[in-house]
Amino acid sequence: MNYRIGIGLDVHRxxxxxxxxxxxxxxxxxxxxxxxxxxDAVLHAIADALLGAAGLDDLGTLFDDRDPRWKGADSAVLLxxxxxxxxxxxxxxxxxxxxxxxxxxxxxxxxxxxxxxIAELVGLDAAAVNIKGxxxxxxxxxxxxxxxxxQAVCLLQRV
Ligand code: MG
Numbered sequence: 001m002n003y004r005i006g007i008g009l010d011v012h013r014x015x016x017x018x019x020x021x022x023x024x025x026x027x028x029x030x031x032x033x034x035x036x037x038x039x040d041a042v043l044h045a046i047a048d049a050l051l052g053a054a055g056l057d058d059l060g061t062l063f064d065d066r067d068p069r070w071k072g073a074d075s076a077v078l079l080x081x082x083x084x085x086x087x088x089x090x091x092x093x094x095x096x097x098x099x100x101x102x103x104x105x106x107x108x109x110x111x112x113x114x115x116x117x118i119a120e121l122v123g124l125d126a127a128a129v130n131i132k133g134x135x136x137x138x139x140x141x142x143x144x145x146x147x148x149x150x151q152a153v154c155l156l157q158r159v
Contacts, residue, residue, distance in 0.1 A: 001158070004091065006053025008045035008152040014104045014145060022105065022148065023098075023114040023131065024076050024121055029105035033148060036065040040075035041150045042131070046096060046118065047075075047082040049154035054086045076121055083122060091156040095128040098152045104145035107133025 014020075018032030023042040033039030047059045062085075063070045063078050070078070086092070096118065100107050107114070111131060119126040136142045142149060 003094070003158075004053045004055075004156045006049040006051065006154050006156070008048030008050075008052060008059075008154070009150070010041040010044040010048065011147060011149045012039045012041045013147050014102070020105050021075070022100065023110075024117040025110070025113055027105040027110055031104060031145065037063070037070050037073040037078065038075050041148050042098060042100060042114075042118070042152075043075040043079045043121070045150040045152035046098065046122065046154065047079045049096070049152040050079075050082050050086050050093065050122075050156070053154050053156040054089045054091050056082075056085055056089060079121055086156065087159075090158055092159045093122050093124055093128075094155040094157050095124065096122065096130065096152060096154050098129075098131040098150065099134055100131065100148060100150050101134045101136060102142055102145065102148040103135050103138070104148055107131065 012033035014031040015034045020027040020029035020032040115126040119129045
């Protein structure tokens with residue numbers, strides 16, 4: 001099989017007193033994702049999409065969120081380990097598409113920076129990384145900017 005597709009989904013609560021680290025950069029916002037690691041839901045969803053496409057379980061299995069080693073961890077480091085495992089399995093990413101659902105930080109003004117940073121972390125051209133922000137129209141659990149939900153889809157090709 002030359003191509004495989006994977007999906008990743010992650011949700012974090014947004015709280016005051018945490019940097020708004022999403023997609024490997026700190027967005028200007030008064031709340032940030034709460035988590036055992038830095039809470040970067042964008043990188044977590046991407047990591048799960050990569051692992052899922054390669055049939056390698058998921059991020060929570062590799063990095064137990066009760067393990068003190070990962071307390072405050074930079075999710076870019078966790079993503080790099082996932083990518084290493086994907087490559088060992090014989091695959092490389094082709095492209096990524098990411099949807100960030102939140103009424104917290106605005107995504108659109110930072111889209112180019114996010115694409116560039118994620119592309120750097122995953123080893124792709126920025127043109128192969130897409131990211132978009134979606135609001136929940138004032139409905140549901142994410143209304144009022146209380147959280148962030150991220151869905152990522154990744155295509156891998158055998159190398
Ligand atoms: Mg997470």
